Amino acid sequence: MATMLDLDQLRTFVAIADSGSFTRAAETVHKTQSAVSMQMRRLEERIGKPIFGRDGRSAKLTEDGERLLGYARRMVRLSDETMAAFDDDELSGRVRLGTPDDYADRFLPEILARFSRSNPRVEVTVVCEPTVQLIECLREGGLDLGIITNIKGTPMTEVVRQEPLLWVVSNHHQLEQDDVLPLALGRDTCCWRKSAIEALSPIGRRYRILYSSNNSTAVSAAVLAGLAISVMPESALRPGMRVLGEADGFPRLPPCEIGLVRAWNKPSNPIVDALAEHIVSSLDNLSMQIAAE
Template sequence: MARNLDMTALRSFVAVADCGGVTRAAGFLNLTQSAVSMQLKRLEESLDLKLLDRSARTIALTANGEQLLSYARRMLDLNDEVFGRLTAQEFEGEITLGVPHDIVYPSIPQVLQQFNHAFPRMRVHLVSSFTLKLKEMLAKGEADLILTTEDTLDAGGETLAELPLVWVGAVNGSAWRQRPLRLAFEHKCLFRKGVQKALDDAGIPWQMAIESDQSRTIEASVSADLAVHAMLVGSTPPQSETVQHGGALPELQSKQVNLYSTDMARGQAFNALSDLLRGSFEMRLATRGIAAQ
C-alpha cells in the first residue's frame, strides 16, 4: 500500500532545520510551537525514524534527518512550483527591486527563488546600487520596492533589522594590524564616514588606500589583504572573513535595514515579495541570536 508524506509536516521540518529550533520555526511559519512539535512527531512516526536529536540544548538533525532534509527541500520546491505554475497564471508583470550591494547575499537569492516558484509569470528586475541611488530611484518611480542600509528610518518606511557593522579582511590576513590602517571603500558608501570617525575617536591613524565605484574592486582588494573594509554582520563575502581583532580596532555602530515602497506598488504579488523579504531578515536575526528591532 502506498504511503504519502505530509507536505505540511515536511515544511515544518525544514523550517526547524533552517531556524535551529521549534520556537523560531513556529514564528517563521506563523504557527504555534505545539503545532510544529506535533507535525514533527507525526512525521517521525510516519517514517518510523528519529529525525531530530533533542538531547542537547539546541535541536540537531540525526543522520536520517540530514538525509530527509535534502529530499524535503526538493519536494517542497516542486510542490510550490506546481501550485505556482497552475494557479498563479493571472499574475503577470514586473517588479523592480533595489538592494544595496552589501546585503544581496545571503538573503536575496533565496527570496527571488521562492517568489519565482509562487509567481512564475512575474519578473523581478533586481537593481543593486547604493542606498542614496536607490532612494532616488524610488522617488522618481524607477523602483517599486527597495531595501536600504542607513542610520535612521524615513517616513513611510519599515525597519526589517538592525545589524552591527564588523571589520572585514582577507582570510588569515594581516592588513588590520598595519598603521596607518589601510581602508577600502566605495565612494558613495554610507559606512565610510562612521568608520573613519570611530578610528579617529580611538586615536588610530588611517588612510583611504583604495576607493572605487565598484563593489567587486573593493572585495578583490580586501581579499588580497591590501586593506580592510566594514560590512553588516552576516554579509561577508566567502573570500574574506570577519576580523578577530581582539579590541585592537574600535567597535562599529549598527545600521538599520529598511524597506520602502512606492504608493502605487500594491497587490498580492507585491505583498508576497515584501513578506518574503521580511521573513528572510527575521530568519537571519533568529539564526544569529539578534533580537528583532
C-alpha cells in the same frame, strides 16, 4: 502497500530545518510546539530512521535528515506550484526591485526563492546599485521597491533589520598594528565609509584608503588577501575574516540599519506588497539563524 508521506509533516520539517528550532518552526507553521514534535515523531516513524539529532536548543539534522530535506523541499515546492497554477486570483505581472550588491549576495537567494514559489507568474527585475542611486531611482519611479542602507532623512523608509557594523581584517594578518591603517572601503557616497572615517578621526588614528569600490566582493577580496582593513555588517562576515574591537584600538561603529523603501507617489500595488512581505519574512528568518549559531 507503500507508506505515504504527509505533506503537512514535510512542510513542518522544512520549517524546522530552515529556522534551526522546533519553537521558531511552530510559529512559522502556526502550530503548538507539542504538535510540531508529534509531527516529527510520526515523520520519523514513516521514514523509519531518525532525522534529528538534538544539539542544545537547536535541532540538527542527521545524515538521513539531510537526505530527506532535499526531497521535502521539492515536494512542498511542487505542491505550492500546483495550487498556484489553479488559483484564478494569483498575482501576475512585473516588479522592479533595487538593492546594493552586498545585500543582493546575502539576502536575495532566499527572498527570490520564497517569492517565486508563492508567485510563479510574477517577473522580478533586480537592479544592483549603491543606496544613493537607488533612492534617486525610487524617487523618479524607476523602481517599485528598494532594500537600502538606511540614511537619515530618507522619507518612507521602514527599517526591517539592524545589525552591528564591524571592523574586519584577514585572519592571517595583523594590519591593525600598522602605523598607517590600509583601508578598503566603498566610494565617497558610502555611509559605511563615512562612519569608518568619522570614527578614526577623533582618536587620531592615521589611515590611507588603499582600495575604493562599490562592489562588496572586491572589498572583501582585499580584506581576505591581507591587503586592507574594512567595515561591514555582521551578516557579511566570511570565513577567513577576523573582527577588530575596542581592545585592538578600534572604536565602536554605529549599527547598520537595513531599510525597505517603496517608490514615491505610487499607488498601492499587491505585487509590491507581496514582495515586501517576503523580504521582511526572509530577513526575520536570517536573524533567527544568526541567533541560533
